[in-house]
Amino acid sequence: MRAKRRTLLYGAALTPVAGVLAACGNDQKTAQNGGGTTFISMDSHRIDEAEAVREPGTVREFELTAAPATVDLGGTEVDTWAYDGRVHGPELRIKKGERLKATLSNDLDEGTGIHWHGIALRCDMDGVTGVTQKEIAPGETFTYEFTAPHPGTHWYHPHTGYQLDRGLYGPLIVEDPDEEVTWDEEWVLLLDDWLDGTGTTPDETAAKLRDGMDHGDMGHGDMDMGGSEEGDPSQSVLGEDAGDVEYPHFLINGRTSADPDRLELRPGSRVRLRVINAGGDTAFRLAVGGHRLTVTHTDGFAVEPVEVDSILLGMGERYDAIVEVGEGVFPVVAHAEGKGAMGRALLDTGSGSDPAADERPAELDGKLLAYADLSPAEGTELEPGEPDRTIDFALTGGMMDYDWGINGRQGDHEGMYPVEEGERVRLRFRNETIMWHPMHLHGHTFALADSGVRKDTAVVLPGETVEVDFTADNPGRWMVHCHNLYHNEVGMMTLLGYLDPDGEEGTVLGTE
Ligand code: C2O
Ligand code: CU
Secondary structure (H helix, E strand, O other), X not given: OOOOOOOOOOOOOOOOOOOEEEOOOOOEEEOOOOOOOEEOOXXXXXXXXXXXXXXXXXXXXXXXXXXXXXEEOOOOEEEEEEEOOEOOOOOEEEEOOOEEEEEEEEOOOOOEOOEEEOOOOOHHHOOOEOOOEOOEOOOOEEEEEEEOOOXXXXXXXXXXXXXXXXXXXXXXXXXXXXXXXXXXXXXXXXXXXXXXOOOEOHHHHHHHHHOOOOHHHOOOOOOOOOOOOOOOHHHOOOOOEOOOOOOOEEEEOOEOOOOOOEEEOOOOOEEEEEEEEOOOOXXXXXXXXXXXXXXXXXXXXXXXXXXXXEEEEOOOOEEEEEEEOOOOEEEEEEEEOOOOEEEEEEEEOOOOOOOOOOOOOHHHHOOEOOHHHOOEOOOOOOOOOOOOEEEEEEEEOOOOOOOOEEOOEOOOOOOEEEEOOOOEEEEEEEEOOOEOEEEEEOOOOEEEOOOOOEEOEEEEOOOOEEEEEEEXXXXXXXXXXXXXXXXXXXXXXXXXXXXXXXXXXXXXXXXO
């Protein structure tokens, strides 16, 4: 007998499985009698049960409107799409264990949704249109409501087409009432690569990439920085190909370096930087002129504090760092790795004059944080244990055919890699391409297998293998994807599906 079949709520119909059942990992086994495999449905009571375990606290309400807007990026006006008419969108701030309730009004002329990056939330609030919910149609509203179990520096953005590479993104800060780190001032820094409204759009850019137009010829205006030295690939720790898209601007907090964002504070203050890479196709190397950074968190999770000169952030990654600010005006620089340009902001203690717009702090070439320098802070580790299931993800494809994929497959919203609730799962990302990829998992945080550091997005360099472990404790259908938007949208994505005997039949991946 087949398991009960429910109507699919969302997304495309799934192809019935022809007698293939995934057992552990990539062990390929064929089911005896051609029975289907069933995955959790999006209206499963198990999603409600998982939410109940999170013990919802105080409700914090927010309203956001996504709409076309004309925005001044600091001397450059662009027509774009933004939340509440500004880039970046408003900061949403709650405390650990509180419930966020955010109503999104869609005044765009296409469907949208919001994904809450970094939050292990209930699956039906994950905001992946076509998977966890229907698109919110133009003129409609949708209310997201979920408990945030983990504190940290997170962010929100659409998971619909190329919308993220417009102005649609903002910070989501979940404060930790039991924080051990202390600081005087806090500064949230959103790093972004920008092209929307400069004579092109993300959708046009994507179309050119898919048509195989040489990325060296992508249309772009003047670089922001006087010091627009051509990207010297040999300088990049990411390999020869740091990105597919050339952007005319690099922004910190929605400002070009011509008219930078500025934090005024007293000399000697300890400032906590919460840095978020909201870019579409750019890794940023962040440094503060004349200062070292004490890194305290990555992707929201505390690490043993470590002092470095600069940090590299792949798209989707976050780092928190403490800086004890001297006297003067100091550039906070986000160097677009391998692209030869920078965005900047200023730390200003009220004396001295602004550094030149093209000043390149020596710290950019100093000690760069590596994952190997990080170790998990006490209390952030996963329970000790060996993986019950290992899933191999070969990162495949390339620039020429623009066929970025996982295991040679350009993912759509069909087919899932099965996981079972309660398992310890290992994801093994093996990068077979000549480009780097920041790989992100929804609905969970993983631990880097080497060090135990908790994260939700991990950079996988060309030729490298990165293994990450997580506990399958959040029933649902969850994306795993490259956070390079242009890679994700052509297919460097897939889904993990929790098995559920009462669920819906679906195509099982990992058994090819
Ligand atoms: Cu920043 Cu799939 O998300
Ligand atoms: Cu990628």
